Amino acid sequence: MSKRHILLCLMLASLSASAQNDGLVISGSIQSDILIPEEDKKIGATTDGDWGKTNTYVDLQAQSKYVDAGLRLEYLEHPLPGYEAEIKGWGVPHFYLKGKGKNVELTIGTFYEQFGSGFILRSYEERSLGIDNSLLGARVVTTPIDGVRLKGLYGKQRTYWDWADNYIGGADLELSVDQWVKAMQQSNTRLTLGASWVNKEEQDERIDVDATHRLNLPRFVNAWDVRANLHVGHWGVLAEYARKSEDPSYENGYTYRNGSAAMLSASYSKKGLSVLLQAKRSEDMSFRSQRSRTGTAAFVNHLPSFTQEQTYTLAALYPYATQLADGEWAYQGELAYNFKRKTALGGKYGMDVKLNFSYVRGIKRDFLNGGDYNSLSGNPVLAGTDGYTTSFFGWGDHTYYQDLNVQLSRKFTKAFKLNLMYMNQRYNQAQVEGHGEMIHSNIFIADGKYQFSPKTTLRAEAQYLTTKQDDGDWAFGLLELSLVPHWMITVSDEWNCGETDIHYYQALVTYNTGAHRIQAGYGRVADGYNCSGGVCRYVPASKGFTLSYNYNF
Numbered sequence: 001m002s003k004r005h006i007l008l009c010l011m012l013a014s015l016s017a018s019a020q021n022d023g024l025v026i027s028g029s030i031q032s033d034i035l036i037p038e039e040d041k042k043i044g045a046t047t048d049g050d051w052g053k054t055n056t057y058v059d060l061q062a063q064s065k066y067v068d069a070g071l072r073l074e075y076l077e078h079p080l081p082g083y084e085a086e087i088k089g090w091g092v093p094h095f096y097l098k099g100k101g102k103n104v105e106l107t108i109g110t111f112y113e114q115f116g117s118g119f120i121l122r123s124y125e126e127r128s129l130g131i132d133n134s135l136l137g138a139r140v141v142t143t144p145i146d147g148v149r150l151k152g153l154y155g156k157q158r159t160y161w162d163w164a165d166n167y168i169g170g171a172d173l174e175l176s177v178d179q180w181v182k183a184m185q186q187s188n189t190r191l192t193l194g195a196s197w198v199n200k201e202e203q204d205e206r207i208d209v210d211a212t213h214r215l216n217l218p219r220f221v222n223a224w225d226v227r228a229n230l231h232v233g234h235w236g237v238l239a240e241y242a243r244k245s246e247d248p249s250y251e252n253g254y255t256y257r258n259g260s261a262a263m264l265s266a267s268y269s270k271k272g273l274s275v276l277l278q279a280k281r282s283e284d285m286s287f288r289s290q291r292s293r294t295g296t297a298a299f300v301n302h303l304p305s306f307t308q309e310q311t312y313t314l315a316a317l318y319p320y321a322t323q324l325a326d327g328e329w330a331y332q333g334e335l336a337y338n339f340k341r342k343t344a345l346g347g348k349y350g351m352d353v354k355l356n357f358s359y360v361r362g363i364k365r366d367f368l369n370g371g372d373y374n375s376l377s378g379n380p381v382l383a384g385t386d387g388y389t390t391s392f393f394g395w396g397d398h399t400y401y402q403d404l405n406v407q408l409s410r411k412f413t414k415a416f417k418l419n420l421m422y423m424n425q426r427y428n429q430a431q432v433e434g435h436g437e438m439i440h441s442n443i444f445i446a447d448g449k450y451q452f453s454p455k456t457t458l459r460a461e462a463q464y465l466t467t468k469q470d471d472g473d474w475a476f477g478l479l480e481l482s483l484v485p486h487w488m489i490t491v492s493d494e495w496n497c498g499e500t501d502i503h504y505y506q507a508l509v510t511y512n513t514g515a516h517r518i519q520a521g522y523g524r525v526a527d528g529y530n531c532s533g534g535v536c537r538y539v540p541a542s543k544g545f546t547l548s549y550n551y552n553f
Helices: 002-019 182-186 429-433
Strands: 025-037 053-063 067-078 089-100 104-111 135-142 148-159 162-176 189-201 220-232 235-244 259-270 273-283 328-339 351-363 395-411 416-428 438-453 456-467 474-483 487-496 503-513 516-525 528-532 535-539 542-552
Touching: 104 148, 135 162, 182 189, 395 429, 416 429, 429 438
Parallel strands: none
Antiparallel strands: 025 053, 025 542, 053 067, 067 089, 089 104, 104 135, 135 148, 148 162, 162 189, 189 220, 220 235, 235 259, 259 273, 273 328, 328 351, 351 395, 395 416, 416 438, 438 456, 456 474, 474 487, 487 503, 503 516, 516 542, 528 535
């Protein structure tokens, strides 16, 4: 705590000095989500002995011409359901002081950073998942000449309310080649080249293979990444490759195989049409600052899932989580087209069509020592070995995830707009969640909005998911009345009309005024997974009164 107090004093002193000559801007936000839980044996909801649960954050930032500073107070003494037990507590875990010059920026304290697509480094905050893997240390960013940006950092990673006794260091170089070539600028061509390196230093620990042998663990783990991003007119191509040295951990069964990730993405975009094609292969790319950690904590890197983020309730019922340790081949394609106004298909106002396809499959692995596992975690027979052999283009025996979805959006009158969606999905519950089977589902969604007046709008959703696996069919309905500029009233019901015949009803009232937003509600929430970018957190069922408050200033 003394180090934090010293840094906070330095922040205040620096800002005071800077503010004497330059304008000082103070900004911040408050976010507080509260649940007054009730027990409901039918859905498995409990109170855990708490009369109330809350996740509350207060952010403060001060900015001037040469110096910025910020801090965040977090109160998680009684966290919302589903958050890991170690997140419980309160304090000021985020604080920084940033000095800014003409071509250089220096940050001391806690900070977030990402190199490239995040294959070897991504420190970020995602409150809905309970993730905050910020680094405590120093970071420098400099642009010594036009077209060149260099980053360097060193620090400890946050794990809940502590910082690991392990160190992360890294550097990133990015070159904007088109800034040096006039012909590229004239032809609307942009080329960015990048290279990154990350090093993890971790102290030894005792991991026994058997009664007479223990593992010789590496003190240093190194990872590097190279990438190229080219845009020519309407076309774009991104290629990236990353590699990680031997990194035995709980997730990979304490095996010593090198990790790797490769990605190729191509896109085409012009008015009324866009196309995206992506492919990614990864193996043993779970990279943590603490080798024996599980859950969502201590991740140094991040691999995107290459599946579409779904916002509709039933389309998001079975979300995919990236299989970092086991590896995967992931593919995604998307086509979006706008049928112009006053055409046969476009009608009076035009129509948007989007087609998306995602497919994820395991990589082919030939396990050593006669092993044959869907997952490496907790398989001591492989500990201390290379784990398996594989070929780059080899597919495994199992599909992890697949979905095909089509979305239509059309405005029929000035007042009425309709969105339709169909989704066919295959979800390998055994691989992603560790239990169950392959779930085949079909999902149908209709989302209509009618504007009665400039200040009054009614939106309705009807969704249906049909499957013969897991809990069977689901239905969902929602009505949302918006009364601009202050009020929004929402009622919904998620009904398992298959095995359980349980209704998960909710009613919400939201009030907005200026920078304030207050939402009060009551109802049930089904258990399931909350996911973002391929990272998921299990959320148990809950019931009770909810209150949320957001304020930005």
